[in-house]
Amino acid sequence: MSVVLSSRDSILEVFDHFRDELDDFHDRRERLIKCSRDVTNLSKKVIFLIHRSLTEGLGQSDERETSLRAVSRAKEKLKDVQNLFAGMREEVAGxxxxxxxxxxxxxxxxxxxxxxxxxxxxxxxxxxYEEVQKSLSDADGTPYFPLPLDDYLLGLSDLTGELMRYAISSISRRGGRSKANEVCIFVRGCRADFEGLTPHFRELRKKQQVTSQSLEKIEDVAYAIAVRSSEYDLPPELLDDIVERTVAE
Amino acid sequence: MSVVLSSRDSILEVFDHFRDELDDFHDRRERLIKCSRDVTNLSKKVIFLIHRSLTEGLGQSDERETSLRAVSRAKEKLKDVQNLFAGMREEVAGxxxxxxxxxxxxxxxxxxxxxxxxxxxxxxxxxxYEEVQKSLSDADGTPYFPLPLDDYLLGLSDLTGELMRYAISSISRRGGRSKANEVCIFVRGCRADFEGLTPHFRELRKKQQVTSQSLEKIEDVAYAIAVRSSEYDLPPELLDDIVERTVAE
Amino acid sequence: MDPQNLEYINQLLDKDVELREKIKDQVTEFDKKTRTLTGLLNKIHSTPPSQVPELVATVTPVLQSCKETTAALAELTPPNQFWRWKDMWSVSLRNAVFSAAFVEYLRSGGLLSLPRAAETLGIKDEWQDRFTLSAEDYLHALITMVNELSRLAVNSVTMGDFEQPLKISTFVKDLFAGFAMLNLKNDALRRRYDSLKYDIKKIEEVVYDVSLRKLAPVQTDNT
Amino acid sequence: MDPQNLEYINQLLDKDVELREKIKDQVTEFDKKTRTLTGLLNKIHSTPPSQVPELVATVTPVLQSCKETTAALAELTPPNQFWRWKDMWSVSLRNAVFSAAFVEYLRSGGLLSLPRAAETLGIKDEWQDRFTLSAEDYLHALITMVNELSRLAVNSVTMGDFEQPLKISTFVKDLFAGFAMLNLKNDALRRRYDSLKYDIKKIEEVVYDVSLRKLAPVQTDNT
Amino acid sequence: MDPQNLEYINQLLDKDVELREKIKDQVTEFDKKTRTLTGLLNKIHSTPPSQVPELVATVTPVLQSCKETTAALAELTPPNQFWRWKDMWSVSLRNAVFSAAFVEYLRSGGLLSLPRAAETLGIKDEWQDRFTLSAEDYLHALITMVNELSRLAVNSVTMGDFEQPLKISTFVKDLFAGFAMLNLKNDALRRRYDSLKYDIKKIEEVVYDVSLRKLAPVQTDNT
Amino acid sequence: MDPQNLEYINQLLDKDVELREKIKDQVTEFDKKTRTLTGLLNKIHSTPPSQVPELVATVTPVLQSCKETTAALAELTPPNQFWRWKDMWSVSLRNAVFSAAFVEYLRSGGLLSLPRAAETLGIKDEWQDRFTLSAEDYLHALITMVNELSRLAVNSVTMGDFEQPLKISTFVKDLFAGFAMLNLKNDALRRRYDSLKYDIKKIEEVVYDVSLRKLAPVQTDNT
Amino acid sequence: MDPQNLEYINQLLDKDVELREKIKDQVTEFDKKTRTLTGLLNKIHSTPPSQVPELVATVTPVLQSCKETTAALAELTPPNQFWRWKDMWSVSLRNAVFSAAFVEYLRSGGLLSLPRAAETLGIKDEWQDRFTLSAEDYLHALITMVNELSRLAVNSVTMGDFEQPLKISTFVKDLFAGFAMLNLKNDALRRRYDSLKYDIKKIEEVVYDVSLRKLAPVQTDNT
Amino acid sequence: MDPQNLEYINQLLDKDVELREKIKDQVTEFDKKTRTLTGLLNKIHSTPPSQVPELVATVTPVLQSCKETTAALAELTPPNQFWRWKDMWSVSLRNAVFSAAFVEYLRSGGLLSLPRAAETLGIKDEWQDRFTLSAEDYLHALITMVNELSRLAVNSVTMGDFEQPLKISTFVKDLFAGFAMLNLKNDALRRRYDSLKYDIKKIEEVVYDVSLRKLAPVQTDNT
Ligand SMILES: [Mn+2]
Ligand SMILES: [Mn+2]
Known part of the structure; x- marks a missing residue:
């Protein structure tokens, strides 16, 4: 290729090369966007699946058991997502x-x-962070791609919204009543941890507000449960039994 | 009607009355909005008609004559609009x-x-202002309704946009070449007059910007004409003749 | 523009500017009064039933004093121009009407009618085209009252008054039935009407709490 | 441009304005009917169980009358233009479907399916390209019903009916489980679905209160 | 909710995503073709009059090939959903119509009518509810053509062709008069129509220059 | 432009840039401290009453350390330029004042006055034209405190402390009555003041829940 | 809140409101004067070269009268609060400086320096902490002048003055080179500076038209 | 979060923050150089053809000095992270490439190829994953050059050089034909490419003016 292009033909020749390069880039971009959309959809389905599994367990079995069943179903599906990431490996090499x-x-x-x-x-x-990075690595522990810090934190920030949903529905779940309080303390901790990182991540700052709102909603649930239990002053297990019997009648 | 309403029935009775009143108001509102929309459409058509008439006159007759023909056609149509306003008279009484x-x-x-x-x-x-108000009055000179000052000024402000269109198309109109300059001076005067009133009308302030842009466009047209005439240094009439002959060939 | 026309326009303009200033001054006055009114009425949320008449008594003279303001505004407004200027004072007017209606509820448990509300604020029929109480402003005031009543239902229980929520429930439901008859368009009134549902829900929940614990006689409303 | 070509283009441009007006008129009608429906159904919150069939009976003819409106709209909409105009009536349609579904629950305790809802409102399969009941509108209507059911759970207790909340609880949980199976996007429907949790929470609180009250009347009336 | 109902609703929700993908693929194809068309037609600005027929000949097969794309889009679009999807391809369609109309002007000096434009692109009347050429798209294409013609007027003179500007002037004025007969709303089309005045102004300046030059070669070369 | 003029202007522009950088550094410091403060105070929502003094004790030294920052800012700001730069630190300052006021409430149950707030943060009277605590910033801080107190009312109940909500209710109502006497113009402060109503409502509902269930002695406050 | 604290805060708030009103009045005055100035200067676009000195003469007394306003503002502003209030008058001040600079160009063809601009408007060095002409305001005014000069280049040609565009071109390019040496940060000033490129392009095109047609001597500027 | 994880995250974070600072410093340097470059090249618009080589000579050493900056940036960027940081310097880089390409055009009339542009700025092939000249940045730089060339076409005529516009016209049309081959998406590059049409139109008009007046030999380009 000559260094200075002085004829139309030589110009068209190098632009021909640019076209291929740009097309290649755009095509890869399209493929990755599509793939990312698939990942989003599958992941959303996993989240739904978890909530659904927790709802199904309603009163039939022990709380811990229900959770673990939800988790094992979720992990199954998450493998599909991880395979999608593995499939991207070549596309995002170097x-x-x-x-x-x-x-x-x-x-x-x-x-x-x-x-x-x-x-x-x-x-x-x-x-x-390392656990997430590990889930995005092959059997030898080589990462498919580096895990960006902001994606890690922003993903976690969204977790609090799902925990809010979990806490609210826990009110109608046997043994789940004590869960609301646990979740409340956990999310309060998340919010505090994230707070220190907000100066460095603008998007996280916006999501912090959502987290604060979720936290308040969880606090309201914990409050509602506490107020009702206080009125009767019976152990929660016994309260659960009574409610269950009435509903079953 | 009792002054204090202490039963559901008495409350429902007065709300029945409110419903009629509100319905009456909303219906009138709807009618007036529809009517105003008709006025808008008809008026827009008048403006189009004027531009069209001016275009049609292209080179066939004298500039002044073309203008007056456009005006007389427009006045005809404007009567229809005035009749619509006359029809609103009752709706907006008192x-x-x-x-x-x-x-x-x-x-x-x-x-x-x-x-x-x-x-x-x-x-x-x-x-x-008085001429506009008079056009919105009956044969005895009684106004159908008071003419709000802001509507008067905002309507005039839009005029400058139409004059810009007029000036631009004047470049292709015989004898119209000198028009561009006339319009330029006129619009410059409008802008100056409106400027003193902008502190009192927020909407006029916004429209003033549009007026300034229109003025610049008109100035560009006047400039384009001046530059071309200067090059030849012939009387405009003669220039027009030459162009006309060439096109007719 | 020819100078005569410009002159004329400037005259019209100056008149309006001056009038606007004068109305503004009156509205500032009006606003102070309604601020006092709502301040006083806010105390109802910590006033035991026995002391309500006393509270009402402190409000009455302030309400009375609004008559001067309405008269001043009616004086200022040119004939037929009521709707041109009313936006300037409608917030204040709605607050005054709210206060009058709330006082009436506290006094008699009934709804203050529109004509009586106008009368209370000294609005004369003959001002019709310069200063009047429109249905819209009256209805806005009633909605504000319902907002306060839902709070009052809650606070009454705190103060140990279990009858008040039941009274409020019946009163508000009647009022809501009235509102439901109106064909509201998508405007401010509609939005505020929609918000009434939350107040009603809250009141229903208070009545529920009271009923469940048998703190008051079972409600047997069945309209 | 030749005049014929011009005329043709001008016609195309004008037709839409007129059609919009006509559809608007029908929607205003539709809106009135659904307003009546929701007004009537609102009474459920103070209707004792025994009188529910009577209330349902007053609603049915109004529901029936919606068939005329849907037919009129299907008539007006040009073939193939369903998607162009549907936003104009979707609020009204959702309210009508809500009413139909609520009535069905009150009558049978069961859920009205989408095809049955369409049928109730007289929507014909062959209108497919002009007027149809979309899944989205149907689901919005169901969510509105759940909002009302949580209120009903509260008010039933006030009226002394302790069974209704339990029935509602079972019905709503079932419905909620159904929603959980849908793959909703992040849109209005998703947001409203999310809000269902609060209704369920409220219903659970009522069930809880009722259960404990029944077994352990801890407090006695002490007004 | 019963599983069948659920399944049905889920299907409805999923179908659209897939369809959008397919249409997008066709539009990408369409876009490539119109890009080629405008690329070829751009050469007109440096093509001497004698070689225009040759240039037109290279364009024709590409125009022809657009028929496949319109057929594919008509095939994809579900009956009645024209209005739902048309925004996806309207840019490409306008470019194709522009090319067809420009070619027609270059070939015959005349204006391609809307039905002829549709025909050239293989759009069939019976697709009415799936794929059609709207008046709006047709008019946008004509405006694009005028933009190009004003450039062509300038470049023709550069290439020594002093007749073309006069032909363009007559053609464009006629077209402009046609547009003036339309009742346009205040939308994108209206704005672009307004901008036509600048093209006419430019063309007039060229006509002016050419006329005067012809009669009065005032200046002689003095580089 | 003549070089002297240019030089002069460039000097003016450069000086500001440099100063801005220095202030920014201090503000970053300030921000870290207030972030620590709010982080510590956030623990109050899960701290049982008995451990509050301990929590307060951990906060005090951090508050104390803010004095260095205010001194540094006062040092940096050129005489007379307080109003030019204050927007840079007002968020941090409000957070610091909020922390001081919250600590005061937790310690004594009383309200920290403006001069005392300034003193706590080491702001000296003689800095008047370089660094001062404006009424606006002070009031913003108080509103933030009320926001937190309404949350605290809720969480106290969860932790089994039924007295705290009653104390908060009295304190906040008193504060609110104070705000009602200020002439707030329609700005950010006014909007936040309006939002206080929601906090008060929330607190009232907590007090209601506690009273209804006789979890704490009946409130007989009648301010 | 204790009454003393309240009283104190209210005083602070009230004082500001009053001062704001007074400054506003002066700004209204200032605005009138600058409106007159720009109105008069706007006539330049239709003033033949020979009458420019006359036009300049009518502007001078109005410029002179601005000194009273700047003195009044300096009097009103409390020591140290320049930066608090300056936004209220900066638009007017920039317009006044623009007028002064434009007059200077018309009179001498030269650039008014910042200190001279301040002097023209009667701004005293000793007001430093209450009223001063900032570099930012001065530069904004110069940019406004360039905007007007590009218009003047166009209109001069229309009036048959072919020398003016050449003078403007040289002046503006010189000014632009000066701006290019400033360290402008990415703010409003930077954006306006970027827009200067359009003005320069416009001026260059006017000079081009004039040169092409040999209407003025060939420009041989080679700065 | 467990402390170990937090620790780890903070480490990662600190490293990034530090790197960003260092890159920023280099970019500030780079920016100063490119500002000087564009400042010098701006003089071309008033430089007669004979003095162009001299102007080019003053630019070369500044271009040369950019090599240090690119080396510093390549040194800083961690392996594989080119695309992570490049947004920080791409504006400066594009300006540098523009300058190199413009200089090349002025010197030889030809187009500087991408590899030569990289070489001119000292960018080494082995930096590939840390610092490279992307096609996108190169193309942006070419568009900037076309913007300047359309200005130069105008100003050349003013300076009496009638050959330059013809050379520019040929060069730019060739370049445009290249751009037309690319499948640009709806991004910044596409928008800037669209704006090229205005530059081409302007250049065509200059060529037209020159041809019409026979100021230069008739153009016989017929690619
Ligand atoms: Mn989520
Ligand atoms: Mn108009």
């Missing part, structure tokens, strides 16, 4: 990952939301 | 006019825009 990070990001965050919800139900803790 | 001013206002302004355009073509002046 310096390409950061070029396409914004295209992958929505799906990644939704995945982290789902994964961390399952993790919470299993361990009652916040999933760590 | 204190009702100001209650519904906002509903009537869009049509009124468009009418003033059309009326003032015809007036300009006829007299080369800005139509006065």
């Amino acid at each position: 310096d390409r990952f950061w070029r396409h990070q914004r295209n992958v990001s929505p799906g990644l965050q939704e995945y982290i939301e789902a994964l961390s919800l399952a993790h919470y139900l299993e361990c009652q803790t916040l999933i760590s | 204190d009702r006019f100001w209650r519904h001013q906002r509903n009537v206002s869009p049509g009124l302004q468009e009418y003033i825009e059309a009326l003032s355009l015809a007036h300009y073509l006829e007299c080369q002046t800005l139509i006065s």
Whole structure:
């Protein structure tokens, strides 16, 4: 290729090359966006599945057992998502990952939301950065791509919204009544932890507001339960029994 | 009607009355909005008619004659609009006019825009407040309703946009070349006159910006004509003749 | 523009500007009075039933004093121009009507009619085209009253008065039935009417709490 | 441009305005009917169980009359333009479906299916391209029904009916489980679905209160 | 909710996403073709009059190939859903119509009518409810053509063709008079129509220059 | 532009840039401290009454350390330019005042006055033209405190402390009555003041729940 | 809130309101004067070169009269509060500076420096902490002048003055080179500076038209 | 969050913050250089053809000095993270490439290829994943050059150089034909590409003016 292009034909020749390069980029971008959308949809379904499994368990079995069943179903489905990420590996190899990070990001965050919800139900803790990165690595522990810090945090931030839903529906779940309080304390901790990181992540700042609202809703649930139990002053297990018997009649 | 209502029935009775009153108001409002929309449409058509008539006259007859023919056609149509206003008379009698001013206002302004355009073509002046009010009065000179000052000014402000269109198309009109300059001076005067009134009318302030843009466009047309004539240094009449002959060939 | 026309326009304009200033001054006055009114009435939420008449008595003279303001505004407004200027004072007027209606409820448990509300504020029939109490403003005031009544239902229970919520429930439901008869368009009134549902729900929940605990006789309303 | 071409284009441009007006008139009608429906159904909150069939009977003819409106709208809509105009009537349609579904619950305790809802409102399969009941509108109507049922749970207790809340609880939980199976997008429907949790919470609180009251009347009337 | 009802609703919700994808693919195709068309037609600005027929000949097969795309889109669009999806392809369609109309002007000096434009692109009357050429899209295309014609007037002179500007002037004035007969709303079309005045102004300036040059070669080359 | 003029203007522009950087650094510091403060105070919502003094004790030294920051800012600000730069730190300052006022409530149940708030943060009277605590910032801080107190009322009950809501209710109502006497113009402060009503309603509902269930002695406050 | 605290806060709030009113009155005055100034200067676009000195002469006394206003504002502003209130008058001040600078160009063809602009408007150095002309306001005024000069270039040609555009071109390019040396941050000033490019392009096109047609001597500026 | 995780996150975060600061410093440097470059190149619009080589000579050393900056940036960027940080410097880089390409056009009349542009700025192939010249940035720079060339076409005529517009016209049309081959998406590049049409139109008009007046030999380009 000559260094200075002085004829129309030589110009068209190099633009021909640019076209291929741009098309290649746009096509990959489209594929990744589509893939990210699939990841989002699958992850949303996992979250729904978890809530659904918890609802199904209503009163039939022990709370812990219900949670674990929900978790194992979720993990099953999450494997599909992880396979999608594994499939992206080539597309985002080398310096390409950061070029396409914004295209992958929505799906990644939704995945982290789902994964961390399952993790919470299993361990009652916040999933760590390394655990998430590990879930996005092959059998040898080599990551498919680096886990961006902001996607990790933004995914976790969305978790609090799901926990709010979990807490609210816990009011109609046997043994779940004590859960509301647990979740309340946990989310309060999340909010405090995130607070220190907000100066560095603008989007997290916006999501913090949603987290605060979710927290208030969870507090209201814990309050409603506390107020009602206080009136009778009976152990929660016994209260549950009474309610269950009445409904069953 | 008792002064204090202490039974459900008595309450329902007075609300029955409120319903009639509100329905009456909303129905009138709907009628006036529809009527105002008709006025708007008719007035827009008048403006189009004027531009069209001016275009049709292209080169066939004398500029002044073309203008006057456009004006007389417009006046014909404007009578229809005035009849619509006459028909509103009852609806906006007494204190009702100001209650519904906002509903009537869009049509009124468009009418003033059309009326003032015809007036300009006829007299080369800005139509006065009293002339507009008179056009909205019966044979005895009794107004159908008071003319709000802001509608008058906002209607005039829109006129400058139409004059811009007039000036731009004048470039392709025989004898119309000198028109661009006339319009330019006139619109410059309008803008200056309105400027003193902007502190009192917020909407006029916004429209002043549009007027300034229109003025610049008119100045560009006057400039384009001046530049071309300067190059040849022939009387405009002669230039027109030459162009006409070429096109006719 | 020819100078004569400009002159004329400026005259019209100056007149309006001056009038607006004068009305503004009156509205500032009006606003102070209604602020006092709502301040006083806010105390109802911690006033035991026995002391309500006393509270009502402190409100009455302030309400009375609004008559001067309405008269001043009616004096200022040119004939037929009521609707041109009313937006300037309608917030204040609604607050005054709210106060009058709330006082009436506290006094008699009944609904203050529109003509009586106008009378209470000294609004004369002959001002019709300069200053009047429109249905819209009256209805807004009633909605404000319902907002306060739902709060009162809650606070009455706190003060140990279990009858008040039942009274409020019946009164508000009657009023709501009235509102439901109106064909409201998508405007401010409609939005506020929609918000009434939350007040009603709250009141229903208070009545529920009271009934469940048999703190008051079972409600047997069956309209 | 030749005059015929011009005329043709002008016609196309004008037709829509007229059609919009006509549809608007029908929607105003439709709106009045659904207003009456919701007004009547609102009475359920103070109607003792024994009188419910009577209330349902007054609602039925109004529901029936909606068939005329849906037919008129189907008539007006040009073939194939359902998607162009549907936003104009969807609020009214959702209210009508809500009424039909609520009536069905009051009558049988069961859920009105989408095809049955369409049938009740006289919507014909062959109108497919002009007027149809979309899944979205149907689901919105069901959510509105749940909102009302949570209120009804509260008010039933006030009226001394302790069975209704239990029935409502079972019905709503079932419905909620159904919603949970849908793959909703992040739109208005999703947001309203999310809000259902609060209704369920309220209903659960009532069930809880009722259960404990029944077994352990801790407090006695002490007004 | 019974599973069948649920399944049915879920299907309805999912179908649209898939359809959108398919239409998008066709639009990408369409877009490539119109890009080629405008690329070829852009050469007109440096093509001497004698070689215009040759250029037109290279354009025709590409125009022809658009028929496949319109057929594919008509095939995809469900009956009655024209209005739901048309925004996806209207940019491409306008470009195709522009090309057809420009070619017609270059070939015959005349205006391509709307039905002829539709025919050229293979749009069939019986697709009415799935794919049609709206008046709006047709008019947008004509305005694009005028934009190009004003450029062509300038470039023709550069290439030594002094007749073309006069032909363009007559053609565009006629077209403009046609537009003036339409009752346009205040929308995108109206704004673009307004901008036509600048094209006419430019063309007139060229006509002016050409006329005077012809008769009075005032200046001689003095580089 | 002549070089001298240019030089002069560039100097003016550069000086500001530099100062802005320095202030920004201090504000970042300030922000860290107030973030720590609100983080610590946030623990109040899960701290049983007995451990409150301990929590307060951890907050005090951080509050104390804010004095250095205010001193640094006062040092940086050129005489007379308080109003130019204050927007940069007002968020942090309000948070610091909020913390001081909240701590005061938790310690004594009383309201921290404006001069005392300034003193707590080490703001000196003689800094008047460089760094001062404006009434606006003080009032914003109080409103933030009320927001937190309404949450605290809720969470206290959850922790089994039924006295706290009653104390909060009295304190907040008193504060609200004070606000009602201020001449707030229609600005941000006014809007936040209006929002206080929701906090009061929430607190009233907590007090209601507690009273209804006789979880705490009947409230007989009648301010 | 204790009464003393309240009283104190209310005083602070009231004082500001009053001052704001007074400043507003002066700004209204100022605005009138600058409106007159721009009105007069606007006539330049139809004033033949020979009558420019006359036009300048009518502007001077109005400019002179601005000194009273700046003095009044400096009098009103409390020491140190310049930065608090300056936004109220900066639009008027910029317009006054624009007028002064434009007059200077018309008179001498030169650029009014910042200190000279301040002097023209009677702004004293000792007002430093109450009223001063900031670099930002001065630069905004210069940009406004360039906007007007590009219009003047166009209109001069229309009036047959072919020298003016050349003078303007040289002046503006010089000014633009000055701006290019400033460290403008990304704010309103930067955006307006960027827009200057359009004015320069416009002026260049006028100079082009004039040169092409040999209406004025070939420009041989090579700064 | 468990403390270990928090610790780890904070480490990652601190590293990024520090790196961002360092890059920012380099970009500030880079920006100063490109500002100087565009300042110098802006003089071309008033430089007669004979003095162009001289102007080019003053630009070259500044261009040369950019190599240090690109090296520093390549050094800073961690492996594979080019796309993560490039937004920080792409404005400066595009300006530098624009300058290099413009200089090349002025020197040889030809187009600087991407590899040569990279080489000119000292960008090494082995930096590939840390600092490279992307096609996008290169294309943006070319568009900026076309913007300047349309201005240059106008100003050349003013300076009496009638050959330059013809050269520019050919060069720009060739370039435009290249751009037309790209499948641009709806992004910034597409918008800027669309704006090229205005530049081309302007250039065509200059060529027209020159041809009409026979100021230069008739153009016989017929690609
Ligand atoms: Mn979520
Ligand atoms: Mn108009």
